[in-house]
Amino acid sequence: MPMWAGRFSKDIDERVNDFNSSIKFDARMYRHDIKGSIAHATMLGECGIIDKSESEIIIDGLKGILTDIDNGVLEFDPNAEDIHMFIEAELTKRVGDAGKRLHTARSRNDQVALDIRMYLLDEIKEIREITVKLIRAITDMAKEHLETVMPGYTHLQRAQPITFAHHLMAYANMLLRDIGRLDDTYKRMNQMPLGSGALAGTTYKIDRQRVCELLDFDGITQNSLDGVSDRDFCIELASAISILMMHLSRFSEEIILWCSWEFKFVELDDAYATGSSIMPQKKNPDVTELIRGKTARVYGDLNTLLSMMKNLSLAYDKDMQEDKEAIFDAVDTVKLCINTFIPMLSTMTVIKENMRNAAAKGFINATDCADYLVKKGMPFRDAYKITGTLVARCIELGVTLETLPINEYKKLSDSFDEDVYKAISLDTCVMQRKSAGGPAPESVKAQIEYVLREIDK
Ligand code: ARG
Numbered sequence: 001m002p003m004w005a006g007r008f009s010k011d012i013d014e015r016v017n018d019f020n021s022s023i024k025f026d027a028r029m030y031r032h033d034i035k036g037s038i039a040h041a042t043m044l045g046e047c048g049i050i051d052k053s054e055s056e057i058i059i060d061g062l063k064g065i066l067t068d069i070d071n072g073v074l075e076f077d078p079n080a081e082d083i084h085m086f087i088e089a090e091l092t093k094r095v096g097d098a099g100k101r102l103h104t105a106r107s108r109n110d111q112v113a114l115d116i117r118m119y120l121l122d123e124i125k126e127i128r129e130i131t132v133k134l135i136r137a138i139t140d141m142a143k144e145h146l147e148t149v150m151p152g153y154t155h156l157q158r159a160q161p162i163t164f165a166h167h168l169m170a171y172a173n174m175l176l177r178d179i180g181r182l183d184d185t186y187k188r189m190n191q192m193p194l195g196s197g198a199l200a201g202t203t204y205k206i207d208r209q210r211v212c213e214l215l216d217f218d219g220i221t222q223n224s225l226d227g228v229s230d231r232d233f234c235i236e237l238a239s240a241i242s243i244l245m246m247h248l249s250r251f252s253e254e255i256i257l258w259c260s261w262e263f264k265f266v267e268l269d270d271a272y273a274t275g276s277s278i279m280p281q282k283k284n285p286d287v288t289e290l291i292r293g294k295t296a297r298v299y300g301d302l303n304t305l306l307s308m309m310k311n312l313s314l315a316y317d318k319d320m321q322e323d324k325e326a327i328f329d330a331v332d333t334v335k336l337c338i339n340t341f342i343p344m345l346s347t348m349t350v351i352k353e354n355m356r357n358a359a360a361k362g363f364i365n366a367t368d369c370a371d372y373l374v375k376k377g378m379p380f381r382d383a384y385k386i387t388g389t390l391v392a393r394c395i396e397l398g399v400t401l402e403t404l405p406i407n408e409y410k411k412l413s414d415s416f417d418e419d420v421y422k423a424i425s426l427d428t429c430v431m432q433r434k435s436a437g438g439p440a441p442e443s444v445k446a447q448i449e450y451v452l453r454e455i456d457k
Contacts, residue, residue: 002081002085003081003085003088003089017079017081020081020318021078021079021080021081021082022081022082022083022321022324023076023077023078023080023081023082023083023086024078025324025325025328026082026083026084026112026115026324027076027083027086028119028328029083029115029116029118029119030066030069030076030083030087031066032114032115032118032119032122033083033084033087033111033115034062034063034065034066034087035118035215036111036114036115036118036194036215037058037062037087037088037102037111038059038062038063038214039194039211039214039215040102040105040106040194040211041055041058041059041062041102042055042059042210042214043206043207043210043211043214044101044102044104044105044206046207046210047204047205047206047207047210049104049105049204049205049206050098050101050104054098054101057095057098058091058095058098058099058101058102060095061091061094061095061098061099062087062091064094065087065090065091065094074090082108082112082321083115084108084111084112084115085108088102088103104204105195105197105202105204105206106194106197107196107197107198107199107228109196109197109198109199109228109315109316110193110194110195110196110197110198110224110227110228111194113193113194113196113227113228114192114193114194114215116234116323116324116327117189117190117191117192117193117233118215120189120233120234120237120327120331121186121189121190123331123335124182124185124186124189124237125186126335127182127241127244127331127334127335127338128179128182128183128186130335130338130339130342131175131178131179131182131244131338132179132455133338133342134175134338134341134342134345135172135175135176135179135451135455136452136455137342137345137346138168138169138171138172138175138345139168139169139172139448139451139452140346141165141168141345141346141350142164142165142168142169142172142444142448143165143448144165144350145163145164145165145168145350145352146163146165146441146444146445147163147430147441148163148164148165148350148352148355148356149161149162149163149355149356149359149426149427149430150162150163150164150167150265150355150356150358150359151355151358151359151362151364152166152167152364152439157362158358158359158361158362158363158364159364160364160367160429161359161364161365161426161429161430161439162430162433162439163430163439163441163444164350164352164355165439165441165444165448166438166439166443166444166447169444169447169448169451171247171251172447172448172451173447173451174247175244175247176451176454176455178240178243178244178247179455181239181240181243181244182237182240182244184236184240185233185236185237185240187218188232188233188236189233189236189237190217190218190219191217191218191219191220191221191222192208192211192212192215192217192219192220192221193220193221193227193228194208194211195208195211195220195224195227196221196224196225196226196227196228197224197228198228198315198316199224199225199228199229199314199315199316200224200225201224208220225314225315228315228316229312229314229315229316230309231305231308231309231320231323232309234305234323234326234327235302235305235306235309237327237330237331238298238301238302238305238326238327238330239302241298241302241330241331241333241334242295242298242299242301242302242330244334245291245294245295245298245299245333245334245337246295248291248295248337248338248341249291249292249295251341252287252288252289252291252292252341253288253292255268255285255288255345255348256285256288256289256292259283259285263354263358264351264354265350265351265354265355265358266348266349266350266351267348267349267351268283268285268287268344268347268348268349269344269347269348269349270283271347272287272343272344272347272348273285273286273287274286287340287341287344288341288344290337291337291340291341294333294336294337297329297333298329298330298333298334301326301327301329301330301333302326302330304322304326305323305326305327308320308322308323308326356426359426360400360402360426361400363391363394363400363401364426364429365401365402365424365425365426365429366387366388366390366391366401368423368424368428368429368432369387369390369401369420369423369424370383370384370386370387371383371423372416372420372423372424373386373387373413373415373416376415377415378413378415386412386413389412390404390408390409390412393408401424402421402424402425406418406420
């Protein structure tokens with residue numbers, strides 16, 4: 001019999017019960033539900049809304065339920081409507097009438113709004129922690145590759161020389177902003193909604209501030225309709241996670257390219273790659289491909305939440321039960337992806353020679369060749385044109401700017417001397433790019449220090 005049987009003359013259709021029930025996916029919030037109920041019962045007892053002795057009986061009962069679920073002694077009833085109903089019914093089964101008093105001055109609407117916030121606050125802490133670990137893995141790797149020259153690209157065409165450390169640190173900065181977004185989300189989510197009741201508060205003299213203290217929230221929600229109605233905090237978190245996944249997916253895409261034979265800049269550890277069932281030569285970057293694929297799924301979760309909320313009249317509507325599968329999936333997926341990505345990245349071998357060779361071939365130092373002429377007094381546009389002609393000549397002769405004979409240079413401008421070779425050497429090109437944020441080792445070292453300082457704050 002459902003809790004609300006009094007109003008009804010028939011039992012619920014079994015199919016409707018299954019359709020309506022959320023215990024399959026909300027059972028994971030049992031710890032938070034129990035913690036919230038303990039705080040509520042404590043407050044009810046302290047405010048004299050229920051007897052102190054009954055409050056204590058309730059609290060002991062709830063603690064027993066928690067232990068039994070944790071130890072696998074108590075199993076969730078798949079026919080229960082949701083985790084909240086299940087725990088309340090179990091409590092009443094165990095402690096009798098006192099259990100029936102727990103829901104005084106509370107509704108499932110404010111209860112679920114509380115539980116999901118508490119659950120997600122814990123998840124944000126965990127996502128933040130592993131994102132910090134990922135940033136550390138990246139900075140560790142960057143420290144090893146301050147002088148590993150590689151081509152930097154635009155339009156996936158070789159553009160200017162950078163170092164692998166410089167490239168890695170771009171991702172570290174993106175992830176640092178992701179942490180900032182998680183922190184912002186955390187701050188706004190950290191408001192305690194219990195006491196909103198179903199939608200209109202309560203006539204009981206409850207002490208919301210006390211519950212807030214007991215549960216360690218920053219403050220209480222300021223409007224009871226808002227407290228039970230909005231899921232913007234889920235949307236905000238899904239959005240922060242989507243952006244994080246976008247960064248991870250982009251990084252994955254690059255690793256996929258880098259381990260192809262066309263690039264061969266990196267080699268994945270055998271433990272983080274897979275073979276083919278038919279082609280014996282294959283070593284596939286499945287982890288990174290799956291991260292790219294799962295990013296689409298997280299975007300789907302964000303879209304589910306946005307679409308689910310956009311035309312709901314205030315206050316609670318059952319549509320909102322759909323929030324959980326979407327946000328839980330986003331949270332589970334991002335954790336899974338980061339936790340797999342970290343060891344894959346840390347065990348990846350970097351093939352420095354191939355990076356360097358690729359940087360040497362693509363006329364990546366053409367800007368520096370033009371800058372050489374500029375430093376000798378030529379206007380940049382003229383220098384740019386001459387260098388373009390030189391590149392065309394190199395292609396014609398099948399050589400690079402480094403191996404083009406000096407007489408070819410001199411044909412185009414008297415300003416060229418033997419020192420041009422030093423000016424356009426890959427090492428010079430990278431080492432001289434010392435501007436803040438640039439690829440020179442000392443600039444990248446400063447970037448690493450900055451990021452490490454920020455994550456230690
Ligand atoms: N399982 C429900 C949910 O997740 C709990 C709230 C139910 N409230 C109600 N008025 N039916 O949204």
